[in-house]
Amino acid sequence: MKKLFVVFIMISFVCIYCGFFSDQAIANKSGAPPGTTDDCTKGHSGTVNSGSGNVAVDFNSGGTSYEIxxxxxxxxxxxxxxxxxxxSSVALDENGSNAGSINLTNAANTMITSLNGKNYVSHKDANTQITDSWQFEWVAPSLGVGPVTFYVAGNASNGGNNNSGDKIYTSNTTITGPGVGIDKIDSGINIDVFPSLFQNDIHIIGLENRESIISVYQINGVLVHKYKSEGEKEMVLVLSRLDKGVYILYINDGKHVYTDKVFKSN
Structure with missing residues (x-):
């Protein structure tokens, strides 16, 4: 029997970068989680968004949705x-891994760098490529990657090659768009999920020795519950307060993805 699954992705373009006074951006200074302690004022004096300028992110010429x-x-x-x-920017899923991929459309003023298993896109040479705008392509992820945050940050520099006089600007644009596929996806996770028709609880067995993010979505893409497994042998999701209906269960352990449809009976 064929089953439907739904992928829900949220892309937040968040500008929170620091450390730009070199001619090229530093990959790990995008301010992206997890575990970052970077702050724009550590690389530059002043306060974020205190200048008279701004930074804007345009998704697909004003588009508000996408497909996988x-x-x-x-x-x-x-x-x-x-x-x-x-x-400098980086796209991460909820486990802190790269989501989707970047295609350069102008290799003269943008570049891709890698650090700690993550790919970043940034300006290439601020001193020779004098510009205030950049363009690149983002390829949406494959099925089952879950929410995605695209971290971007911009610096308007005075060209002094020091940490004073520069302005850091931030902004946030959210893009949503569920994609629909056929059949259950387990992509390498050897787990048991039961029952698929539940009244109160769902049991998940097989997540021991690995951290996992477990999300439950309504069929229209609204997140209703989110859990984090710390490597337990069995997890019990208490979903008694949900209304009767169809939901999407999504599990991501950072390397593998499981997603399937479950049904609440009453």
Missing amino acids: NNTYTIDIVIGGSAATNGF
Whole structure:
């Protein structure tokens, strides 16, 4: 019997970068979690968003939704007066792993760097490529990657090659768009989930020795519950307060994905 599953992805374009006074961006200074302690004022004096400029992110010429595996154009623009400008960005899923992929459309002023298993896109040379805007393509993830956050940050620099006089600007744009597929996806997770028709609880066995994010969505893409497994042999999801209906169970252990449809009877 065929089953339906739904992938729900949220892309937040969050500009929180610091450390831009070199001509090239530093990959791990995008301010992205988990575990970051970077703050823009550590690389530059002043307060974030205290200048007269701004930074804007445009998704697919004003688009507000997407489909899985599709390619979209991302434009980043820094407004205001500056000698040089720069940016750095990284797209992460809820486990802190890269989500989707980046295609460079202008290798003269953008580049991809890798650090600690993550790929970042940034300006290439702020001193020779004087610009306040950049464009690249983002390829939406394959099935079952869950929510995605796209961290982006921009610096309007005075060109002094020091940590004073530069302006850091931040913004946030959220894009949503569920994709629909056929059949259950388990992509390498050897677990048991039961019962698929439940009244109060769902049991998950087989997540021992690995941390996992477990999410429950309504069929329309609304997140209703989120859990974190710390490696327990068995987890019990208490879902007695949910209304009767169809829900999507999504499990991600950082390397593998499981998603399937479950039914609450009453």
